[in-house]
Amino acid sequence: MSVFRRAWAIVWKDLLIEARTKQSFNAMVFFAALVLFIFSFALGPDTELLRRVSGGLLWVGIAFTGILSLSRTYQNEETSGGLEGLRAYPGDVRAIYLGKLMGNIVLLLLVEAVLIPAAGILFQADLWPHALDLAVVSILGTIGFSLVGTFYAALTVNLRAREVMLPLLLFPALVPVLLGAVNATTLVLEGDPMSEAAVWLRVLASFDIIFFVICIWIFPIALEE
Amino acid sequence: MRKSSLVIIVYAVALILLWVYVGRVEMENRSFVVAGYGVTWGVLLWYALRLEGRGRATARAVASFEVAGGGK
Amino acid sequence: MEPKTGVERILGAAALVTMLVGSAVGLFLVPQDAAQGNVQRLMYVHVPAAWLAFMAFFIVFVMSVLYLIQRDVRWDRVAAASAEIGVVFTALTLLLGMMWGKPTWGVWWTWDPRLTTTAILLAIYVGYLALRSFADDEEKRARWASIVGIIGFANVPIVYMSVTWWRTLHQPPSSPRSVAPEILWTLMLNLAAFTLVYAYLMVRRVRLARLEGELEKRMAYNA
Numbered sequence: 337m338s339v340f341r342r343a344w345a346i347v348w349k350d351l352l353i354e355a356r357t358k359q360s361f362n363a364m365v366f367f368a369a370l371v372l373f374i375f376s377f378a379l380g381p382d383t384e385l386l387r388r389v390s391g392g393l394l395w396v397g398i399a400f401t402g403i404l405s406l407s408r409t410y411q412n413e414e415t416s417g418g419l420e421g422l423r424a425y426p427g428d429v430r431a432i433y434l435g436k437l438m439g440n441i442v443l444l445l446l447v448e449a450v451l452i453p454a455a456g457i458l459f460q461a462d463l464w465p466h467a468l469d470l471a472v473v474s475i476l477g478t479i480g481f482s483l484v485g486t487f488y489a490a491l492t493v494n495l496r497a498r499e500v501m502l503p504l505l506l507f508p509a510l511v512p513v514l515l516g517a518v519n520a521t522t523l524v525l526e527g528d529p530m531s532e533a534a535v536w537l538r539v540l541a542s543f544d545i546i547f548f549v550i551c552i553w554i555f556p557i558a559l560e561e
Numbered sequence: 562m563r564k565s566s567l568v569i570i571v572y573a574v575a576l577i578l579l580w581v582y583v584g585r586v587e588m589e590n591r592s593f594v595v596a597g598y599g600v601t602w603g604v605l606l607w608y609a610l611r612l613e614g615r616g617r618a619t620a621r622a623v624a625s626f627e628v629a630g631g632g633k
Numbered sequence: 634m635e636p637k638t639g640v641e642r643i644l645g646a647a648a649l650v651t652m653l654v655g656s657a658v659g660l661f662l663v664p665q666d667a668a669q670g671n672v673q674r675l676m677y678v679h680v681p682a683a684w685l686a687f688m689a690f691f692i693v694f695v696m697s698v699l700y701l702i703q704r705d706v707r708w709d710r711v712a713a714a715s716a717e718i719g720v721v722f723t724a725l726t727l728l729l730g731m732m733w734g735k736p737t738w739g740v741w742w743t744w745d746p747r748l749t750t751t752a753i754l755l756a757i758y759v760g761y762l763a764l765r766s767f768a769d770d771e772e773k774r775a776r777w778a779s780i781v782g783i784i785g786f787a788n789v790p791i792v793y794m795s796v797t798w799w800r801t802l803h804q805p806p807s808s809p810r811s812v813a814p815e816i817l818w819t820l821m822l823n824l825a826a827f828t829l830v831y832a833y834l835m836v837r838r839v840r841l842a843r844l845e846g847e848l849e850k851r852m853a854y855n856a
Contacts, residue, residue, distance in 0.1 A: 543791055
C-alpha cells in the first residue's frame with residue numbers, strides 16, 4: 337500500500353503547486369480553445385459540417401493540449417536538481433509513475449471539463465443530454481493518453497530535441513486511443529442508433545488495461561541511471 | 562570502373578529493356594508494373610550499396626585512430 | 634568492412650539469384666490474373682516486402698527483450714540493424730501499395746486497414762531510429778530503444794484491430810477467392826528471395842553496427 341501512499345503524496349504536491357500557480361491549467365485551456373477556434377476557421381462556416389466532425393476536432397484539440405502539459409510532467413523535479421531528485425525518492429520508483437500519471441489525468445480531465453462545453457458552443461452541438469456518455473469516453477480516452485504520455489515523457493526528459501521526440505514517439509502509439517475516443521464521441525453525439533459505441537469503449541478499455549500493465553512494469557527500466 | 566557505377570548502369574539498362582518488353586507485349590498499366598519492379602530493385606540495390614559505402618567510411622575512421630596512435 | 638566473408642558472399646549471391654528468378658517469373662512467366670490483369674504482378678513484390686517488414690520488426694521486438702534481460706549490447710546492435718532494414722522494407726511496401734492501388738482502385742491512398750497500419754508502423758520505427766540518433770551513450774541508447782521497440786511492437790496488433798473496426802464496421806468481410814497454384818508458387822518464390830535479401834542485409838548491417846561501436850569506443854578514449 338505504501339506505493340499508493342507515495343504516489344498520492346506526489347499527486348498532492350503537484351496539484352497543490354498547480355493550484356497555487358495555475359501555470360499549466362490556464363495556458364492549456366487557452367491553447368485548447370485557440371485550437372478549436374482555428375479549426376472552425378479552417379473548416380469554414382458550414383455549421384452542419386462542424387457539428388459532424390466535432391468529435392474529431394475535440395480530440396485533436398485535447399491531444400495537442402495534452403502534449404503541452406506532458407512535456408512538463410517532470411519539470412518540478414527537473415528545475416530543482418534534475419531527475420536525480422526523483423531517483424532519490426525512497427522506495428519503489430513505480431510510485432513516481434503512478435503519481436505523475438494521476439496528476440496528468442486529473443489536470444487533463446479538468447481542462448476537458450471546460451473544453452467540451454466550449455466545443456459544444458462553438459460547433460453548435462447539443463451536448464447536455466449525452467453528458468454521462470461523453471464523460472465515460474472522456475475518462476477512458478484521457479487515461480489512455482496519459483498512460484503512454486507520462487511514460488514517454490520520462491523516457492525523453494533527458495533527450496536533446498525532446499520537444500520533437502515526445503510527439504514523434506507518442507502519436508503513432510496513441511492511434512488506438514484517438515480512433516476509439518473520436519469514434520465513440522461522434523457516435524454518442526449522433527445518438528448511436530446501433531450501439532456501436534460499445535465496441536470503441538472496449539477498444540479504449542483494453543488499451544488502458546494493457547498499457548497500464550506494460551508501462552508500470554517497465555517504468556523502472558526507463559528511469560535507470 | 563567502380564562497382565556502384567557498374568550496378569547502376571546494369572540496373573538502368575535492365576529497366577529500359579523491361580520497358581521495351583512490356584511495350585512490345587502491350588501490357589496494360591505497364592507504367593505501374595515497371596515502376597513497381599523498378600522501385601523494388603532500385604531501393605534494395607541503393608540500400609545495399611549505401612551499406613557498403615558506410616562500411617568503408619567507418620572502417621577508414623576506425624583505422625585513422627590507430628594510425629594517430631590513439632585508442633585501446 | 635571488406636573483405637566479405639564466405640557466408641556473406643554466398644548469402645549475397647543467393648539473394649541476387651533468387652530475386653532475379655522471382656522477378657522474371659513474376660513479370661514474364663506466370664500468367665496474368667483473370668480479374669486484375671497485369672497489375673496484379675505487383676503483388677509478387679508488395680506482399681513479400683510487407684511480410685519482411687513485419688518480420689524485421691518482430692526481430693526488433695525479440696532483440697529488445699533479450700537486451701533488457703541480458704544487457705548485452707550485441708542484441709541491441711541486431712535490433713538497430715533490423716529496425717533500419719525494416720523501415721526500408723516498410724517504405725517499399727507503402728510505395729508498392731500505392732502503385733498497385735492507383736490502377737486498381739483509382740486512388741493513390743485509401744484508408745484500408747493494412748495500408749493504414751503499415752503507415753503507422755513506419756511512423757513508430759522512424760521514431761525508434763530518431764530516438765537512437767539522439768542518444769550518445771551506448772547503454773542509455775540501447776535501453777531506451779529496447780523500451781520503444783517493445784512498446785511499439787506491442788501496439789501493432791491493437792492498432793491493426795482498431796483500424797480494421799474503423800473501416801469495416803459497416804462492411805462485410807470480403808470472401809477470399811481461391812488462389813491459383815502458379816500464383817501461390819510465384820509468391821512463395823519471391824517470399825524466399827526477399828527473405829534472403831533481408832538475411833544478407835542484416836549480416837552486413839550488423840557488421841557495420843559492430844564497426845560503429847568500435848569507432849564510438851575509440852572516439853571516447855580520445856575525447
